[in-house]
Amino acid sequence: MADPxxxxxxxSLAKRRGFIFQSSxxxxxxxxxxxxxxxxxxxxxxxxxxxxxSMVHERDDIEGLDAAILMHSKVWEASGHVSGFTDPLVxxxxxxxxxxxxxxxxxxxxxxxEAQCPICGNRGSLTEPxxxxxxxxxxxxxxxxxxxxxxxxxxxxxxxxxxYLNVLQASRQKIPFGIAQVGKAFRNxxxxxxxxxRTREFEQMEMQxxxxxxxxxxxxxxxxxxxxxxxxDLGIKPEKLRFHQHASDELAHYAKVAYDIEYExxxxxxxxxxxxxxxxxxxxxxQEYSGKxxxxxxxxxxxxxxxxxxxxxxxxxxLALVVLVDAYREExxxxxxxxxxxxxxxxxxxxxxxxxxxxxxGMPEVARRIHDDLRRRLPVFYDDGGSIxxxxxxxxxxxxxxxxxxxxxxxxxxxxxxxDRDTLAQERIHTDQVGRYLEDRLRA
Amino acid sequence: MADPxxxxxxxSLAKRRGFIFQSSxxxxxxxxxxxxxxxxxxxxxxxxxxxxxSMVHERDDIEGLDAAILMHSKVWEASGHVSGFTDPLVxxxxxxxxxxxxxxxxxxxxxxxEAQCPICGNRGSLTEPxxxxxxxxxxxxxxxxxxxxxxxxxxxxxxxxxxYLNVLQASRQKIPFGIAQVGKAFRNxxxxxxxxxRTREFEQMEMQxxxxxxxxxxxxxxxxxxxxxxxxDLGIKPEKLRFHQHASDELAHYAKVAYDIEYExxxxxxxxxxxxxxxxxxxxxxQEYSGKxxxxxxxxxxxxxxxxxxxxxxxxxxLALVVLVDAYREExxxxxxxxxxxxxxxxxxxxxxxxxxxxxxGMPEVARRIHDDLRRRLPVFYDDGGSIxxxxxxxxxxxxxxxxxxxxxxxxxxxxxxxDRDTLAQERIHTDQVGRYLEDRLRA
Numbered sequence: 001m002a003d004p005x006x007x008x009x010x011x012s013l014a015k016r017r018g019f020i021f022q023s024s025x026x027x028x029x030x031x032x033x034x035x036x037x038x039x040x041x042x043x044x045x046x047x048x049x050x051x052x053x054s055m056v057h058e059r060d061d062i063e064g065l066d067a068a069i070l071m072h073s074k075v076w077e078a079s080g081h082v083s084g085f086t087d088p089l090v091x092x093x094x095x096x097x098x099x100x101x102x103x104x105x106x107x108x109x110x111x112x113x114e115a116q117c118p119i120c121g122n123r124g125s126l127t128e129p130x131x132x133x134x135x136x137x138x139x140x141x142x143x144x145x146x147x148x149x150x151x152x153x154x155x156x157x158x159x160x161x162x163x164y165l166n167v168l169q170a171s172r173q174k175i176p177f178g179i180a181q182v183g184k185a186f187r188n189x190x191x192x193x194x195x196x197x198r199t200r201e202f203e204q205m206e207m208q209x210x211x212x213x214x215x216x217x218x219x220x221x222x223x224x225x226x227x228x229x230x231x232x233d234l235g236i237k238p239e240k241l242r243f244h245q246h247a248s249d250e251l252a253h254y255a256k257v258a259y260d261i262e263y264e265x266x267x268x269x270x271x272x273x274x275x276x277x278x279x280x281x282x283x284x285x286x287q288e289y290s291g292k293x294x295x296x297x298x299x300x301x302x303x304x305x306x307x308x309x310x311x312x313x314x315x316x317x318x319l320a321l322v323v324l325v326d327a328y329r330e331e332x333x334x335x336x337x338x339x340x341x342x343x344x345x346x347x348x349x350x351x352x353x354x355x356x357x358x359x360x361x362g363m364p365e366v367a368r369r370i371h372d373d374l375r376r377r378l379p380v381f382y383d384d385g386g387s388i389x390x391x392x393x394x395x396x397x398x399x400x401x402x403x404x405x406x407x408x409x410x411x412x413x414x415x416x417x418x419x420d421r422d423t424l425a426q427e428r429i430h431t432d433q434v435g436r437y438l439e440d441r442l443r444a
Numbered sequence: 445m446a447d448p449x450x451x452x453x454x455x456s457l458a459k460r461r462g463f464i465f466q467s468s469x470x471x472x473x474x475x476x477x478x479x480x481x482x483x484x485x486x487x488x489x490x491x492x493x494x495x496x497x498s499m500v501h502e503r504d505d506i507e508g509l510d511a512a513i514l515m516h517s518k519v520w521e522a523s524g525h526v527s528g529f530t531d532p533l534v535x536x537x538x539x540x541x542x543x544x545x546x547x548x549x550x551x552x553x554x555x556x557x558e559a560q561c562p563i564c565g566n567r568g569s570l571t572e573p574x575x576x577x578x579x580x581x582x583x584x585x586x587x588x589x590x591x592x593x594x595x596x597x598x599x600x601x602x603x604x605x606x607x608y609l610n611v612l613q614a615s616r617q618k619i620p621f622g623i624a625q626v627g628k629a630f631r632n633x634x635x636x637x638x639x640x641x642r643t644r645e646f647e648q649m650e651m652q653x654x655x656x657x658x659x660x661x662x663x664x665x666x667x668x669x670x671x672x673x674x675x676x677d678l679g680i681k682p683e684k685l686r687f688h689q690h691a692s693d694e695l696a697h698y699a700k701v702a703y704d705i706e707y708e709x710x711x712x713x714x715x716x717x718x719x720x721x722x723x724x725x726x727x728x729x730x731q732e733y734s735g736k737x738x739x740x741x742x743x744x745x746x747x748x749x750x751x752x753x754x755x756x757x758x759x760x761x762x763l764a765l766v767v768l769v770d771a772y773r774e775e776x777x778x779x780x781x782x783x784x785x786x787x788x789x790x791x792x793x794x795x796x797x798x799x800x801x802x803x804x805x806g807m808p809e810v811a812r813r814i815h816d817d818l819r820r821r822l823p824v825f826y827d828d829g830g831s832i833x834x835x836x837x838x839x840x841x842x843x844x845x846x847x848x849x850x851x852x853x854x855x856x857x858x859x860x861x862x863x864d865r866d867t868l869a870q871e872r873i874h875t876d877q878v879g880r881y882l883e884d885r886l887r888a
Contacts, residue, residue: 015610015614016614017614018610018611018615021610023512023514023515023516024515024519024606025606025607025610026606026609026730026734026738027516027518027519027606027733027734028516030512030514030515030584030594031584033512033514033515034512035512035603035607036509036511037507037509037607037610037611037614038509038614040510041509042508044510045496052489057819058819058820063462063481063482064485064486065479065480065481065482065485066479066480066485066488067467067479067480068467068474068477068479068645069628070467070474070477070630071467071468071474071477072468072471072472072473072474074468074471089586132586136583136584137582137583138580138581138582138596139581139632140474140475140580140644142542142576142634150474152582152596159479162468162469162470163465163469163479163481166465166481167462167481170459170460170461170462170481170483171462171482184513184628186514188584188586190586200514201513201514286470289471290470290471292470294470375502379501382504
């Protein structure tokens with residue numbers, strides 16, 4: 001169900017707790033660019049690490065890569081982005097608003113007297129759609145001419161394709177095998193928005209899986225299933241997830257089959273990961289444009305072929321938004337409303353808060369000692385400011401799964417209470433056992 | 445001692461083993477931009493994780509941040525980069541080579557008839573130096589005009605300064621405190637080079653420490669010492685490290701005192717980390733340009749002041765080069781030359797190779813089982829291709845500290861040999877104990 005106020009609440013919580021800030025905020029902000037604060041960077045790092053572990057470390061058939069953002073402009077000619085990575089752009093001559101030509105709110109054909117501006121309501125004020133390339137362009141070296149043009153990559157995938165033979169040779173992999181990469185990409189979007197959902201600078205976690213032609217459909221289905229399972233394992237509510245298959249008129253120029261994984265955001269169902277059968281399109285084009293053979297030679301049959309590629313392309317920022325939206329809840333506890341981020345413990349920025357019940361009787365010293373000891377094993381946070389209830393609430397909002405409190409009884413029997421963020425149950429654990437107890441609960 | 449052939453060997457090893465590839469190589473390469481391969485990305489991630497842990501996770505007084513690469517152009521006016529981040533550029537009208545105006549090989553004053561081109565030797569062919577801004581410029585939105593100019597950040601530091609109040613409020617830190625960040629920066633260098641030493645796209649690990657004016661000199665000395673110790677703890681040879689203090693004519697426009705940490709590369713002593721006392725320069729300028737108060741209010745004395753900033757700025761790629769150069773050695777073992785990367789085990793991309801001595805008698809199955817079991821705890825690599833000596837050599841070049849071999853005796857008593865990369869000593873360990881044995885050795 002669409003709930004626009006939820007997004008406002010989330011943006012506000014994200015700033016208050018230090019997850020996400022507007023970029024260049026003191027200068028009025030830069031449109032649709034966001035900075036990750038202390039908790040946000042930990043959340044994002046945990047998400048990336050989890051993805052990297054499942055893709056690269058726990059599999060023998062996938063290698064990692066980190067290609068640069070700047071690439072030779074020929075790469076983007078070969079990939080089709082220079083000629084085809086465009087959106088139709090329409091301006092209203094009256095109210096000066098700007099639209100994508102395919103904006104569903106526009107009535108009539110832009111450029112004709114009948115077309116109506118969805119904002120100011122004027123008729124005949126919309127310009128004819130003109131194609132606008134979404135790649136950011138810059139110049140390498142001091143001369144700003146055609147020869148020195150470079151683009152900020154609009155997708156990380158091409159860095160994988162142009163390195164595919166280098167990786168193959170260095171790693172001694174055999175087909176089928178994959179190359180995984182995490183990195184920034186840039187798109188000069190006409191209508192960015194919805195917080196960190198559609199931004200001009202964003203991060204992708206992409207994996208390109210190279211297979212023998214004819215085996216691509218089987219591998220496509222394999223990866224489609226694996227990716228959905230991965231999101232469910234992350235604790236995202238399954239009823240908020242669904243597949244959307246691209247109809248033939250939705251398919252990108254390189255794709256034979258494509259499925260999106262969609263999440264039901266407060267602003268509707270939207271894609272946050274795509275699984276694409278890119279066929280041999282990209283490698284064939286790079287072979288043609290570079291003049292370098294990009295064939296794979298089968299080590300047994302000596303067959304030569306250009307591999308087909310199955311791509312899984314996940315937006316890090318979009319997944320961060322999925323995780324935040326999915327975790328956000330308000331509930332009433334003992335007559336008070338509390339805001340909770342029910343983040344999965346493995347990706348929570350802070351694993352436990354450590355609190356002295358009161359700031360006296362030696363409790364802060366004991367709590368500090370527990371904190372300093374835990375810090376070597378886990379990200380923890382010490383807090384002795386304000387009432388214990390307020391400190392719990394702050395950590396609830398930060399998504400911290402456990403709260404460890406040193407109280408009067410601690411001084412007698414060396415036990416502390418461990419509070420569970422979700423159930424609010426409190427257990428007494430011996431101080432010596434807290435580290436192991438948390439590690440066990442975090443693994444579960 | 446300068447050893448240019450060492451750089452060639454390193455570039456070759458980096459490609460062969462999958463550490464580093466030339467960007468867009470199949471298109472002839474993009475000047476001074478490099479891609480990290482399967483082993484390179486693991487090495488770099490291990491370095492970054494180690495830095496992040498020591499800066500953010502193991503300290504209470506430093507918060508993490510991940511600001512976007514794109515920032516409001518006012519940021520760079522305030523910081524002084526729009527007007528002052530320039531290098532003097534000189535062209536030779538005869539041989540068309542390009543130089544920095546302060547190139548020591550140029551004899552005479554460029555632009556005069558006496559000045560001599562260091563490449564073609566002509567006199568009077570060098571142009572007068574013209575100032576060239578090193579920031580990459582692009583446009584946000586479809587209109588390429590002054591209002592839409594954005595720059596790729598030439599340093600990550602400004603992302604920290606403009607977010608300093610947001611981080612302070614969300615984290616409830618008190619001065620002195622720091623903000624740490626890892627991220628890409630871009631400089632349109634006139635003369636990049638030396639492999640990954642000076643590149644146009646690079647990664648920084650920066651920490652900005654906010655202190656009370658008057659306490660800055662003490663904190664500067666503290667951080668200068670901590671940073672040098674950190675590099676020594678990483679295992680870099682201390683005799684290859686030194687401080688270089690900036691003379692007054694070397695100081696950047698924002699700096700009061702600056703020390704470089706230099707390493708003796710094969711191309712000479714060069715800086716890879718800088719510790720700078722940036723005073724209140726940046727925050728004062730941002731306060732002025734944004735019109736937003738950036739003062740800190742002392743929670744006890746209610747004093748108001750603009751903090752001074754001590755910066756530690758480390759190049760991730762430069763540190764990766766330091767680590768590779770420092771680890772590279774050739775030695776003769778039993779009459780054969782071997783190439784070894786003696787990487788510290790904590791940052792080695794692969795922690796252990798797992799080998800069946802021969803491809804029969806069930807050895808591969810046992811080795812596979814050990815590998816699959818270890819993989820859940822550590823990055824390991826299974827290899828059954830070629831002679832055992834060749835497999836050891838491949839892992840020596842990859843910097844893998846341990847080799848685990850399943851041999852005839854394994855089938856009798858369930859022990860394997862564990863080979864130490866550096867001493868070549870082999871110990872027999874029970875298969876059940878290998879994981880724990882490696883973890884202990886890796887911690888040491």
